[in-house]
Amino acid sequence: MTTKNTTINIVTLGCSKNNVDSEVIAAQLQKMGCEVMHNSTRNTDIVIINTCCFIHDAKEQSIDEIFIHAERKKQGLVKKIYVVGCLAQRYKNDLQELIPEVDAFYSFVELHKLFKLDRFDLLNQHERLLSTPSHYAYLKISEGCDRSCSYCAIPLIRGKQVSKPIDTLVEEAKLLAQSGVKELMLIAQDLTYYGMDLTQHRDLEMLLRRLAQVDGLEWIRLHYAYPIGFPYEILDVMNEYSNICKYLDMPLQHINEDILRDMRRGGGGMQTYKLIENIRNKVPGIALRTTLISGYPIETKAMHKELVEFVKEVKFERLGVFAYSLEEDTPAYPLGDPIKTSEKNRRVEEIMSLQEEISLEHNEKLVDKVMKVLVDYEEDDFYVGRSEFDSPDVDNTILIDKKQKLDIGSFYPVRINQADRYDLYGSVIKPNKEA
Helix, strand or coil, X not given: CCCCCCEEEEEECCCHHHHHHHHHHHHHHHHCCCEEEECCCCCCCEEEEEECCCCHHHHHHHHHHHHHHHHHHHCCCCCEEEEEEHHHHHHHHHHHHHXXXXXXXCCXXXXXXHHCCCCCCHHHCCCCCCCCCCCEEEEECEECCCCCCCCCCHHHHHCCCEECCHHHHHHHHHXXXXXXXXXXXXXXXXXXXXXXXXXCCCCHHHHHHHHHCCCCXXXXXXXXXXXXXXXXXXXXXXXXXXXXXXXXXXXXXCCCHHHHHHCCCCCCHHHHHHHHHHHHHHCCCCEEEEEEEECCCCCXXXXXXXXXXXXXXXXXXXXXXXXXXXCCCCCCHHHCCCCCHHHHHHHHHHHHHHHHHHHHHHHHCCCCXXXXXXXXXXXXXXXXEECCCCCCXXXXXXXXXXXXXXXXXXXXXXXXXXXXXXXXXXXECCCCCCC
């Protein structure tokens, strides 16, 4: 790779963990003298595509993106194409034959070749060139996963859990805060298992206490908690520190005990109900986000109905649903994919239609209340912001009228005037940035 003044566009697909990887790669390339940009529409010398293959749709999106840039290379609009990430990790040999226009596919252990270094470990790099707006960032606290969920290929791709030491994470958080980051979102395949590989016990509570004391961090948000063996002590920290958002992203996948058993998730329906009740009692007003899988191979119509009733009863503040995706080499692969795609999609739509009603019900209760809102960006008619109960890209937004000029990346007190299914509308009640 030519380094001096080479222009590079990093195209990132998939989850927020991929975003962090791309930011680390970008920082390293920038150190080498390259001009690096994220998801740019500019023509550049090199395109690096950071791929995802978590589910079938993600694979298709990644492959489609590679083909787009392969065609651009034929047209002389790009000189070189490199592919990294999960798709390259899992299907490198197949892809080399399928798309010869790609100059190189790099697995995670081969990334050092991209930089002509002796070694390069994504997890243990501090420097990042952010792909997010400058006022928020993701903090990946561990890599890989020790769970054996039957439907998931992540352990096959990313390996066993490897946690970053607390001191390293705190130092990274300080650097981000000094650069202007005000909101930090903690991410991992299994957030609540953090530290087990380092100290043989869960250290998320200790990590949160350290991060909550970093100057400049006004919001700290938790993503991807695992329900079994949930560490209730992190809720005490949430109550103790006002800059830890009353927000928890905890994918539950299903409620039926037979499905949970077959998924190798552990626990059962009653245990899940009790967990949710305990969390809400311990942190009043918390926003719970969950993700469900619809159309798992053994899911009957009765099991689906049980899941619908669960959603109806619990009334999650935030919820997403995936149609089951058959992934080779996973424990569930021998079950096949017996439920028709149309039926899986129907079940997904049924749950999401129900969630729209639930979300509207939650939002209507917020009318006339004043909320602390972080302004993310500006549109023609509104400023678009979020409350502590909303993560970027996946949750609700608050649309603020333009009666006064607001600064992107600042907090404001906003009175909610109107509620929609996934949006709130409001006005800033003070001209300054206090909230």
